[in-house]
Amino acid sequence: MQLQVQDVTIRRGERVVVRGLTFSAARGDVVALVGASGAGKSSVLRAIGGLDPVAAGEIRVGGVPVTSARPPGRAVADSRPLVGLVFQFHHLFANRTALENVWLAPVHVLRQPRGDAERRARALLDALGVGDRAAALPHELSGGEAQRVAIARALAVEPPVLLMDEPTASLDAARRGDLAATVVRLAGEGRTIVVATHDADFAGACAARTVPLQGGRHIE
Amino acid sequence: MSVRVVCVAVIAAVLMGARVRAQDPLELRWGGDAEGGAPFVEADPRDPARLVGFDVEIAELIARGLGRVPRFVQVGFTSLDASAARGDFDIGLSGIEDSAARRARLAVTVPYYQFRELLTVREPDRGRFRSLADLRGRRVATLGATLAYDLLVAARTQHDVVPVVYEDDVHPYSDLAVGRVDAVLLDQVLAERGVRRNAGLVNQDSAVDVGYYVGVLAPSQARLRDRVNGSLREAMRDGRLEAIFRRWDMWNGDQPRLYARVLAGDGVELTPLTASSLSTWEATRRYVPSLLQAAVITLVLSCAAMALAVMVGAAIASGRVYGPAPLRAVLTAWVELIRGTPLLLQLFVLYFGFASVVQLPAFLAALAALGLNYAAYESEIYRGALEAVPAGQLDAARTLGFSRIQTLTLVRAPQAFRLALAPMTNDFVALLKDSSLVSVITVVELTKQTSIFAANIGSWVVPGALCAALYLALSLPLARYARRVEKRWRRG
Numbered sequence: 040m041q042l043q044v045q046d047v048t049i050r051r052g053e054r055v056v057v058r059g060l061t062f063s064a065a066r067g068d069v070v071a072l073v074g075a076s077g078a079g080k081s082s083v084l085r086a087i088g089g090l091d092p093v094a095a096g097e098i099r100v101g102g103v104p105v106t107s108a109r110p111p112g113r114a115v116a117d118s119r120p121l122v123g124l125v126f127q128f129h130h131l132f133a134n135r136t137a138l139e140n141v142w143l144a145p146v147h148v149l150r151q152p153r154g155d156a157e158r159r160a161r162a163l164l165d166a167l168g169v170g171d172r173a174a175a176l177p178h179e180l181s182g183g184e185a186q187r188v189a190i191a192r193a194l195a196v197e198p199p200v201l202l203m204d205e206p207t208a209s210l211d212a213a214r215r216g217d218l219a220a221t222v223v224r225l226a227g228e229g230r231t232i233v234v235a236t237h238d239a240d241f242a243g244a245c246a247a248r249t250v251p252l253q254g255g256r257h258i259e
Numbered sequence: 260m261s262v263r264v265v266c267v268a269v270i271a272a273v274l275m276g277a278r279v280r281a282q283d284p285l286e287l288r289w290g291g292d293a294e295g296g297a298p299f300v301e302a303d304p305r306d307p308a309r310l311v312g313f314d315v316e317i318a319e320l321i322a323r324g325l326g327r328v329p330r331f332v333q334v335g336f337t338s339l340d341a342s343a344a345r346g347d348f349d350i351g352l353s354g355i356e357d358s359a360a361r362r363a364r365l366a367v368t369v370p371y372y373q374f375r376e377l378l379t380v381r382e383p384d385r386g387r388f389r390s391l392a393d394l395r396g397r398r399v400a401t402l403g404a405t406l407a408y409d410l411l412v413a414a415r416t417q418h419d420v421v422p423v424v425y426e427d428d429v430h431p432y433s434d435l436a437v438g439r440v441d442a443v444l445l446d447q448v449l450a451e452r453g454v455r456r457n458a459g460l461v462n463q464d465s466a467v468d469v470g471y472y473v474g475v476l477a478p479s480q481a482r483l484r485d486r487v488n489g490s491l492r493e494a495m496r497d498g499r500l501e502a503i504f505r506r507w508d509m510w511n512g513d514q515p516r517l518y519a520r521v522l523a524g525d526g527v528e529l530t531p532l533t534a535s536s537l538s539t540w541e542a543t544r545r546y547v548p549s550l551l552q553a554a555v556i557t558l559v560l561s562c563a564a565m566a567l568a569v570m571v572g573a574a575i576a577s578g579r580v581y582g583p584a585p586l587r588a589v590l591t592a593w594v595e596l597i598r599g600t601p602l603l604l605q606l607f608v609l610y611f612g613f614a615s616v617v618q619l620p621a622f623l624a625a626l627a628a629l630g631l632n633y634a635a636y637e638s639e640i641y642r643g644a645l646e647a648v649p650a651g652q653l654d655a656a657r658t659l660g661f662s663r664i665q666t667l668t669l670v671r672a673p674q675a676f677r678l679a680l681a682p683m684t685n686d687f688v689a690l691l692k693d694s695s696l697v698s699v700i701t702v703v704e705l706t707k708q709t710s711i712f713a714a715n716i717g718s719w720v721v722p723g724a725l726c727a728a729l730y731l732a733l734s735l736p737l738a739r740y741a742r743r744v745e746k747r748w749r750r751g
Binding site for chain 2: 123144147189196
């Protein structure tokens, strides 16, 4: 299994926000975590992304336990992040253009030559339909554009697992359909994708499997 | 009664009290600088509430002659002339030297003491540095706005001597002892005290020049001045002045000759010197080059100190945001220590306090003190700016595999710097002006040069206007440039 979430409990201070969650996903799977706001979806994604620790249980990506975005003890040459995360509010680097947002990690983390990285970044932006916005700064992008740049940025380091947090929040109905198609295409290229969404239609359109959450628990 | 009414009543009472005191005809308000120390005016070491010194006794003598009670008014030494002209006190007595400028602008009493300007050197140099002509290319210390300073300025042109200006009369001698300067030129009263306090120093026998102590009054007080002169002449005649100077171990053969001349009604000749006897415009023309030179020192010092402050401030801020708890605690304590103590104190400690351990050149000490002081303020700006960069972007950087250093240099610091630019510009303008404090450690920058200029011509109007214009010429373009940079960054 590419992604294994095994009996995971997550705390925010004293409060338990996710309790005993278990699910797994293979290469090419799209899994949707669905539930209302506060159900614990984002907390699960942050834990898989290595941003927050888990209080109990274990998360494995490609068989490797996740403790941080870059597992400790791994050489720089093999430092590719295992998990890419597209945030609900995108969190693009405000001081960098769209294009720079995409090639920054390939150049500085993966040590790719700048020219190659920039070419790939352009190709990614083109593929996501925002090639013409390459020179724009984040505050000059619309919500939908920023989100696609954020997807390109996450994909640029070629993580085997891609997480997306409320990806439809800033999109209209037509764009939602486009995004579902994009997600299916990305999965088709061999990635494992986990989408956290409260949008049941979107989940139905792109995910083969849903994991419904309520109050931090997996409900059937 | 409302708070406002009470405030107004209190202020009115204070003002009226001040007026009543100012007009009390039974008092003789005399101005002096108790920082000048013995034997002039100082707080009695056994009873700091009491003043002692020969000038204190002369004030008492004059007051008694006028049938008044003396009351001391503390005024900084370099402000005595301006305060006398404003009428802050009736008469100024604090080892004030007779000069053409004073005679032109104030009512000046007859001289009551004659002093010699003496050259003080280190013992081994006694045979080598006998006069100013022997000190070519050497650093010679003195007190600003004195006859000795005018002599050194003249010697700069004549003998290529390098004048080093101090704001007090203690550190010229201690710096001579440790080798920061090669000689000190000051009046014999100070020179003898300097030699007594510092082992290994000697005074040369022959005087470089001769000067006189006088009292100064507002120009409108010529009648009071004449009555003071009467009291002084009487005290010269009946030996009371002699008794005072004998008590302070200052009596010598020069004084009876001076008194004879004064009592015979002969004036005393002044050595014609530099700006003292020049017209304001002529003096201005002569001083402009040195003001420009001082402005360059102010600018270079401020730029270098700001560069140091930015580097050290950024390091402190990074340590406080990213460092382990013990480092954070140490850096926080350091910032509080620097912010919580006056820059003036830091300058003194760095330059004079550490002199026995490390003798920093004055400019370097000034640079270090200003730079480190402002680094504490800069670090707070940067820390705030770093913490203002949205945490989400830092999370994004982590998931992309950036190290903490990469996140800082590629994402966080550039955005923080943009936020910090406006407060930094503000601080630079403040630093430009705070750099005037370094004159206390002998760096002659713009403000110091201006005050020397003002003291020499006896007026602040032209020097003050020139000085303000130069400061504005330095700070305005900078503020404009910073605004342009900010605008460019906002556009992206």
